[in-house]
Amino acid sequence: MELKANVHYVGVNDRQKYLFENLWPLPYGVSYNSYLIVDEKIALVETVDVRYFEVFIKKIKNVIGEKAIDYLIIDHMEPDHSGSISLIKKYYPEITIVGNAKTFGMIEGFYGVDCKQLVVKEGDTLDLGHHKLQFALIPMVHWPETMVTFDTTEGILFSGDAMGTFGALNGGVIDAQINTDIYWSEMERYYSNIVGKYGTPVQRALAKVKTLPVQMVCPTHGPVWTEQLPKVISIYDRLSKYEAQEGVVIVFGTMYGNTEMMAEVIAEELNKQGIKNIIIENVSRKHHSYIIQEVFNYKGLILGCPTYNTNIYPEMETLLGELASRDIKNRYLGWFGSFSWAGAAVKKIGEYNEKLKYEQVGTPVEMKQSMNATTEEQCRELAKAMADRLKADR
DSSP states (O other): OEEETTEEEOOEEEOSOSEETTTEEOTTOEEEOOEEEOSSSOEEEOOOOGGGHHHHHHHHHHHHTTOOOOEEEOSOOOHHHHTTHHHHHHHSTTOEEEEOHHHHHHHHHHHOOOOEEEEOOTTOEEEOSSOEEEEEEOTTSSSTTOEEEEETTTTEEEEETTTOOSOOOOSOOBGGGSOOTTHHHHHHHHIIIIITTOHHHHHHHHHHHTTSOOSEEEESSSOBBSTTHHHHHHHHHHHHTTOOEEEEEEEEOOSSSHHHHHHHHHHHHHHHTTOOOEEEEETTTSOHHHHHHHHHHEEEEEEEEEEETTEEOHHHHHHHHHHHTTTOOSOEEEEEEEESSSOOHHHHHHHHHHHHOOEEOSOOEEEESSOOHHHHHHHHHHHHHHHHHHHTTO
């Protein structure tokens, strides 16, 4: 599939994998994108997951037949993109692999491949004939070796994982030629869960991209972006700045429904106080990747769960650890909990906030056994405090 001026899409779709990184659900699958630039010299940008190599090599040969590939450019070394390096080397033994200094240490570590190397630095170029490629380093988006490749002749940016999204490609590749509706929420979830910790490096990468005359972005996952590129950049810009809209995500754990009642009272009072965007999630029913996405989108977070074996309810503790590892900034946190005979959850959630570093809002509520008038009023006061804090930002 030719994208532009002898630049061909040769990526593959994965509709079999259920969990990305064995962690994150893939309701629409995922694509592993690779691109072939056919010029006086032929360059392959990225490979694909090794399980799809047979499909991959057929696509390459459909474009170039038995011609040799001169260069393999590796912008990112995660195995879903670099996994076919060893097999490509067997098909094209004289190929030169292009990467930065950190790339080749990983190639040796993952694959033990002895290859011709072209080590590039910031601003270095590679002349293929018509196409002139320039390289820029974007470390920690979201691995230390990441870089991007810019085709200065055609204005094409090969962006690695940056500006990517979950979701396989359904027939077409270029955004202008397909329905992109499914990708916007999946892009937020992809960013929140895969790249989310690295907001500052993403901001640096976007600053570099904005200086380039980019007409097309070719990421390693999801559609090729042309006419909707401004929307893509705005999403990555907003998420990497940890900007959020007014609203509250209430996440609860419950065993017998008593803690759930606290969440319902809090949500009701938030609405009475004029907060429209309220999301309530059962931490044991909703996959955490969606909850993390929601925390990226809204300023307020209220967490609650029962004490379990004198500790935090296990699913809530897992979520707290996942949130702490993402370093999400500028959020407001309230919390509540319940117990039957020995309380611990409220205290433990408070201790977790030393890692989260969210702004505490209101007084935590601890309920013994079941709801009574006093506990209900405390829940409403917590909700009022959160509503007041959000409205102060208007």
